[in-house]
Amino acid sequence: MPRRDLPPPPPPAHLRDWMDESVVRADRARFLRELGRRTLGPGRLLLLWAVAAVFALGWTFIGMALMAFESGDPLSSLFGLVFGVLGVGVLVPAGIWFAKGVERDRQMRHLLCAWAESDRDPAADALVRAPWRSLTWLLTSFALGVFGLWVTFGTAAEARPGQVTYGEITYFMGLGLILWITGLLGLGKAGAHYRWAVRAFRPAGRGLSG
Secondary structure (H helix, E strand, O other), rough: OOOOOOOOOOOOHEEEEEEOOOHHHHHOOOOHHHHHHHHHHHHHHHHHHHHHHHHHHHHHHHHHHHHHHHOOOHHHHHOOOOHHHHHHHHHHHHHHHHHHHHHHHHHHHHHHHHHHHHOHOOOOOOOEEEHHHHHHHHHHHHHHHHHHHHHHHHHHHHHOOOOOOOHHHHHHHHHHHHHHHHHHHHHHHHHHHHHHHHHHHHOOOOOOOO
């Protein structure tokens, strides 16, 4: 996962009393805007799809290995072994990349909650709520998830003995599962951001929830 320095956490309340309020509010607006963009911006969505594409590439090698082993001849089995090694060589780094991305998201979410709770600024808060970002993630992820389900179950439903091999069925069902899980992750993130924004930026006096 590409590393970029995250914004600092907000200063403690007892220190903010001694700081210039306009400077603190300007920092809050800037950091909230940056964290909102990096948490739910188009770049983050493309990054999620990039990780899914790497998983799909690795699974493609695994599928080619399964289809090669099914043929039964020694040369195909050798190619199957090579494809299997390539598949594992792609899937393992993809899994590490994904795990680092999850940890990065957790850190940004923690900072976003902390800065949101530190003050009130309707203009800055409106940019962080960004319902259009949640809607973009929601619609695109829903479409991707539906396509993934269609690939998964459509392949199984249309398979006919003698026309499609078990390796091909396994490959397409796995590919559809990758698409479906990616769409589900996007839907979950969009919904979680929307619920958090509704709670975090409710009118003062009604309480906050990080």
